[in-house]
Amino acid sequence: ASIFAAVEMAPRDPILGLNEAFNADTRAEKVNLGVGVYYDDNGKIPLLGAVRAAEKTRLEAMPPRGYQPIEGAATYNTAVQNLLLGKDSQLIANGQVVTIEALGGTGALKVGADYLKRLQPGATVYISDPSWENHRALFESAGFPVETYPYYDAATRGVNFEGMKAKLNSLPAGSIIILHACCHNPTGADLSDAQWNDVVDACRSRGLIPFLDMAYQGFADGIEADAVAVRAFSASGLQFFVSSSFSKSFSLYGERVGALSIITAAKEESARVLSQVKRVIRTNYSNPPIHGGAVVAAVLNSPELRQQWEDELAGMRDRIRDMRTSLVEQLKAAGVAQDFSFVIKQRGMFSYTGLTAAQVEQLKTDFGIYAVSTGRICLAALNTKNIGYVAKAIAAVVK
Ligand code: PMP
Numbered sequence: 001a002s003i004f005a006a007v008e009m010a011p012r013d014p015i016l017g018l019n020e021a022f023n024a025d026t027r028a029e030k031v032n033l034g035v036g037v038y039y040d041d042n043g044k045i046p047l048l049g050a051v052r053a054a055e056k057t058r059l060e061a062m063p064p065r066g067y068q069p070i071e072g073a074a075t076y077n078t079a080v081q082n083l084l085l086g087k088d089s090q091l092i093a094n095g096q097v098v099t100i101e102a103l104g105g106t107g108a109l110k111v112g113a114d115y116l117k118r119l120q121p122g123a124t125v126y127i128s129d130p131s132w133e134n135h136r137a138l139f140e141s142a143g144f145p146v147e148t149y150p151y152y153d154a155a156t157r158g159v160n161f162e163g164m165k166a167k168l169n170s171l172p173a174g175s176i177i178i179l180h181a182c183c184h185n186p187t188g189a190d191l192s193d194a195q196w197n198d199v200v201d202a203c204r205s206r207g208l209i210p211f212l213d214m215a216y217q218g219f220a221d222g223i224e225a226d227a228v229a230v231r232a233f234s235a236s237g238l239q240f241f242v243s244s245s246f247s248k249s250f251s252l253y254g255e256r257v258g259a260l261s262i263i264t265a266a267k268e269e270s271a272r273v274l275s276q277v278k279r280v281i282r283t284n285y286s287n288p289p290i291h292g293g294a295v296v297a298a299v300l301n302s303p304e305l306r307q308q309w310e311d312e313l314a315g316m317r318d319r320i321r322d323m324r325t326s327l328v329e330q331l332k333a334a335g336v337a338q339d340f341s342f343v344i345k346q347r348g349m350f351s352y353t354g355l356t357a358a359q360v361e362q363l364k365t366d367f368g369i370y371a372v373s374t375g376r377i378c379l380a381a382l383n384t385k386n387i388g389y390v391a392k393a394i395a396a397v398v399k
Pocket of ligand 1: 036103104105106107132180185213215245246247253256257258
């Protein structure tokens with residue numbers, strides 16, 4: 001018999017499964033609000049002008065394709081540190097920040113998870129309830145038990161911060177806490193600056209290991225403003241982990257550009273930590289691909305391209321905000337009595353709309369509008385052409 005004879009079919013990824021169903025739908029007016037991808041007003045994934053310029057220069061230079069260092073390019077890693085911690089960061093100057101180039105935010109989380117399993121093998125990992133599905137799967141596959149801390153409060157459509165704080169303050173030392181640095185996926189509900197300080201205090205007093213996931217820097221209020229959580233931890237004197245993703249902010253999804261940064265207590269500690277993280281990488285993919293990181297580094301390290309990128313990022317951010325406001329207005333205009341104004345307060349690409357699984361199902365069958373069964377929709381998939389249709393459809397299913 002085949003060695004695969006007894007292999008079972010793994011369950012389909014719920015969101016990618018949604019894409020397959022969407023692609024198979026023949027209705028012209030269909031809309032996919034399921035995926036976490038930014039589309040422009042024409043429904044296309046943009047190629048940013050700053051990226052185009054950096055790629056053109058790279059293509060013309062035709063650089064050789066040798067191996068990168070295990071940790072990736074120094075120009076890239078330094079640029080990532082500056083983005084997260086600010087270019088005047090004392091931690092960077094002190095050599096307290098270890099950064100490695102990773103294969104997207106997912107790759108950064110995976111390298112971090114594998115390294116943490118060696119550092120803290122008996123720990124439990126805590127993720128927000130709810131969280132990005134892959135958080136649980138990633139840390140479980142690294143060998144950790146994964147539990148949750150209270151996060152979303154359906155009644156206020158905000159954060160159940162008292163519940164979250166109480167939970168953090170009850171955890172054993174050495175627990176690993178995964179935190180969404182901004183633009184919480186899937187709820188769109190973020191902590192306030194003051195609440196971040198409380199989280200830092202809880203991590204300090206309980207001896208927790210914070211792991212911040214920064215997948216949407218620049219999508220809430222701006223590059224600097226969205227780093228508030230990272231900055232609160234960097235001012236705390238604690239050690240912590242940060243994963244970065246440039247999939248969304250550079251619209252470079254398929255190039256797999258991310259980074260893992262680890263903040264240590266001292267420069268000599270950084271050298272030891274880096275040496276261990278490099279072992280994790282070496283036995284996994286050896287060293288990262290060149291292109292995506294080279295493009296991001298070229299943009300971040302050129303004042304002109306950096307400015308162009310910031311403007312383009314602001315354009316994406318503003319367009320999503322416009323869609324939030326417009327959806328709320330159009331729902332009202334379509335006669336929906338329920339107050340949807342919370343959609344405007346949520347941040348980033350997503351909204352937990354409060355639509356039930358049955359309503360989401362009806363959106364699909366009656367209108368060809370695809371959303372996650374939890375009621376999560378991606379605002380960045382709305383545009384001036386489809387928003388009226390979507391608003392009317394939502395109005396029909398909530399009435
Ligand atoms: N973390 C969160 C919270 C995300 O939403 C995503 C992307 N959907 C990632 C990490 C992974 O990003 P990447 O696509 O760069 O692997």
